Structure formats: C-alpha cells, structure tokens
Amino acid sequence: EAGVAQSPRYKIIEKRQSVAFWCNPISGHATLYWYQQILGQGPKLLIQFQNNGVVDDSQLPKDRFSAERLKGVDSTLKIQPAKLEDSAVYLCASSLFGEQYFGPGTRLTVT
C-alpha cells in the first residue's frame, strides 16, 4: 500500500513570496490533515478535511494560509505572503478511521 505522498520535500523562499505544498493521501482515506511542525515542537494541526469539506480550520492563519481539497483526494496548502516564522515542516496525514498516516513532510525555510 502506497503511503502519503508530499511534494516538494524542501523549499527555500524569501519572505513575502508565496509557496504551495501538495499532498496525495492514501487511496480511499476520506480524512486529510495538514500540520505545521516548528523545530523542537510537536506537530500542530492547521486544517482537517472530510472528503472535500473543511471540518476544522480553527488554527489556520487565514490571512495568509489557504488550503483546498478539490474532488476529495489531493490537497494543496498555500502560504501567501510568507513570513520568517512560517519556517517549519509541513506534514500531511490521512486517515480512514482513527489512525492517522503521515507523509514525510515539506521542510520550508523562509529567509
């Protein structure tokens, strides 16, 4: 069974630029999550999708972050404009029932 795929694996941008991350969940998994993990901390949930609908986006900084999951499969997370404090690993996870399966993450560096 293929795992959660994410791309790119690494990205370096300057502040005020925009960036997008892509996630392909495990086939058949209805729920998709985006997490932000700052160095030295545990992952923090940004947004949760159930199929193509948003279940929880209470911790998503909506002035600069956006996410979509068209057709209830792949998802993209966008940051525009990026700030220095957005430097982190962005993790995508998917689940069918309880257990979440995580991708390898995208390491973003904002300079």
Next chain:
Amino acid sequence: DAKTTQPPSMDCAEGRAANLPCNHSTISGNEYVYWYRQIHSQGPQYIIHGLKNNETNEMASLIITEDRKSSTLILPHATLRDTAVYYCIVRGSGGSNYKLTFGKGTLLTVNP
C-alpha cells in the same frame, strides 16, 4: 493545549525493554490514548492505541492504569532504530475530535 505529561527524555540500552510513561489525569471516559513516534526527519508513525484495556501489537504494548489517569508504552526489546520522539496523545472520537494534539513528547535514545 496537550492533555498529557511526558518526561522530556529517556535513555535505554539496546536489547532492554523501554518503558515510556504518560500522565493524562483529565482524560474523559470516551477518550482514547494514542501513541505515535517520530524518527528524525520523518513524519510521525502510529504505534498503538487503547481505551481501557491493555493492548499489544507487533510494535509495542500499552498498559493503561485502572483509573485511566496514566499509561505506559513498552518496547520489549529496544533497538537503535527505536531512537525517536514518542508522543502520547489523548484523542476523542468522531468528526473534529479525531484530530491529534501533540505535545513535545519524550526523546528516547537507545544506546548500544
């Protein structure tokens, strides 16, 4: 805020059992205890979960106290590849309650 308390770090000798404690004194009756681990530069990996009873799978055993206020994850024969940050998470059931709230976890270092 995370609902669990874990020691920041622990050491274990290779081949010995690693016992990782977790306190979750405010756990509700319908909340599960989940354990994940994160090896350096990888995404978190599911290990095991339980509600009331002790659980065992191919990776680990989970011992939950009778009052459910604490639990212990046991890796029976730790290897160097088990060096990772281990997260104990209390998680509800259904809809947005499926989300995981991670704390800082316990860094387990397995020494040769």
